[in-house]
Amino acid sequence: MKTVLIVECMQEISSFNPVPSEYENFEIEQGEALFAHRGGNTAIGGALQILNADAGIRVMPGIAARAGSAGLLSEQGWRRLSQQLLEAVRAKIDAVDAIYVSLHGAMGASGELDPEGFLLSEIRAMAGPDTPIVISLDLHGILTEKMIKAIDGLAIYHTYPHVDFADTGARAARLLLRLMAGGPPAAIARAVIPALVRGDELITRTGCYGDLIRECQRLEAEGSALSAGVMIGNPFTDVPEVCSQVIISTDGDGKTAQREAERLAAEFWAMRHRMQSRLVPLERAIGQARTLKGTVCFTDAADATSSGASGDSNVILQALREAKYPKRVLAQIVDPAAAAAAHQAGVGATLSLTLGGGMDAERYRPMPVTARVKLLSDGRARLETMGLPLDAGATAVLAFEQFTVVVMSRTVSLFDRAMYFACGLNPADFDLVVVKSPHTEYHMYDGWVAANFNIDAPGATSANIAQLGHRICARPMFPLDAIHEFVPRATLHRRG
Structure with missing residues (x-):
């Protein structure tokens, strides 16, 4: 019987969010706690389904660390998190025949701008050159040179909005089993495209990006590729x-x-202009919303907490x-002081306070309101798709x-309706709903609202990419720079 170690480290950050994230943002699971993912729509859940079905495989649960999207992880937070992760791996590495690592790919920490590359390099050094390591990645992840040199294979999400978490973990596990069975080392081609993209054409169900993903799925299905994916990175992780x-x-x-990597990269490059957001001025959106019958949605992608923003924008x-x-307007905002004041006052109380503008103070100003406390809660809910x-924290409906x-x-x-539902609020009961996410699954809003306006507003995750202020990423980079000619060239990586 062979042993597979499971490890996870997932966070997506915005370098433009001034509020750093900390170790305390992470939920840490260790040992058999990872088995709670069985049957769930998570990458670990999908991997467990495949590995547990193989009588010759014993799963060794290691450690899983997961945090919501936020600002750059602090140096102290990264040091503590990375030490804990690597110590958990070191404690079990001698009994391991292969390793599956579930990652997002768009982390960033003060003093370490490639956290996933660092972790994988350290795990490779502990495991030695012959132990297969396979990873899974969000398509918004950033696969780096250091990461690819440390691994033997990978699987990448194929859907956006994401629904294939378990499927991606399952594909990674199948690839790992193939390598463990003595299959030849995979040849991994990587074609880098100097483009940052954001917009409706990235919805894989309807957009041109989805056409490229379906080509990747075809290559996998017909056996031309062990795995294939088009990663669009996270333009907010500078x-x-x-x-x-x-x-x-x-x-x-x-x-x-x-050949296939270069072909798909050339097709992607040709569509790069289409893969930019069409933003609507706020004044125009409000004017049109007045005249429409039925619920309208205002998408505040610039303050998308799932992409790393602070969530305290009150601009809309x-x-x-x-x-x-x-x-009638339904909205969400992150404001710990206002939530605390509401909890202190109690349900039914009327109080004067400010909303928003307390975290990303350079972009937003506190908004004075006199509000009634309708409901108080502990802020606990479960994501609609993943169930996580x-x-x-302390939450109030004002x-x-x-x-x-x-x-x-x-x-x-906030890429679904979970927090609204958890507070007894149904978006369909309102005339205008603010959604702090670039996209949601179709049935959640777009399938029934009268219109969805992608608002042009300030924020750490604004789809107006050229205005964010990138300082670290490689240049030239579209749309930050004009690039008149680009010919894809794929580099080949092969271990063993």
Whole structure:
């Protein structure tokens, strides 16, 4: 019987969020606690399904660390987290035949701009050159040179909005079993594309990006590739190797891997202009929302907590107020002081306070309101798709004028309706709903709202990429720079 060690480290950050994240942002699971992922729609859950079905495999649960998207991880937080992760691996490495590592790929820490590369290099040094290591990655991850040199294979998400967490873990586990069975070392071709993209065309169900992903799925299904993916990175993680890239892994056939990677990279490059957001001025969106029947959605992607923003933008609320928008508005905001004041006052109380502008103070200003406390909660919920827990801390529902606002103490992912539902609020009961996420699954809003306006607003995750202020990423980079000619060239990596 052979032993597979499972490790996870996942966080996505925005370098433009001034609030650093800390070790305390991470939920840490160790040992048999990882088995709770069985049957769940997580990468570990999918990997366990495949590994547990093989009678010749024993799973050794190591450690899993997961944090919501936020600002750059502090130096102290990274030091503590990385030491804990590597110590957990070191304690079990001697009994391991192979390793599966679940990653996001868009981490960043003060003093270490390639955390995943560092972890994988350290794990490789402990495991030695002959132990297979396979990873899974979010398509918004950033596969770096250091990462790819440390691994034997990888699987990448194929959906956005993401629903294939377990499927990706399962694909990674199948690849790991193949390597353990003595299959030849994979040839991994990587074609880097100097482009940062953000927009509706990245929705894989409907956008042109989805056409490229389906080509990757075809290559996998017909056996031309062991794994294939197009990674669009996270344009808000300002690190040296942020980019878009095509990754093709084959069963030793390097020429095919390179050819297909370059072909898909050329197709991607030709569509780069389409893969930019079409933003709507806030004043125009408010004007049109007045005339529409049915619920409208205001997408505040610039303050998307799931992408690493602070969540304390009140720009849309303030504009609706100043425009005297008359209909019912439902929104969310991160403001620990306001949430604490509401909890102290109690349900039914009326209090004067400010909302927002307390975290990203350079972009937002506190908004004074006199509000009634409608509901108080512990801020706990579960994501609709993944089922993973959310903990927004002390949470309150405040009502003032025509506004109903869910006020949270901590940032959590808001790419579904979970926090609204957990507070007894149904978006369909309101005329305008603010969603702090670039996209949600189709049925959550787009399938039934009268219109969805992607608002042009300031924020640490603004889709107006050229205005964010990148300082570290490689240049030239579209759309930060004009690039008149680009010919993809894939590099080949092969271990063993």
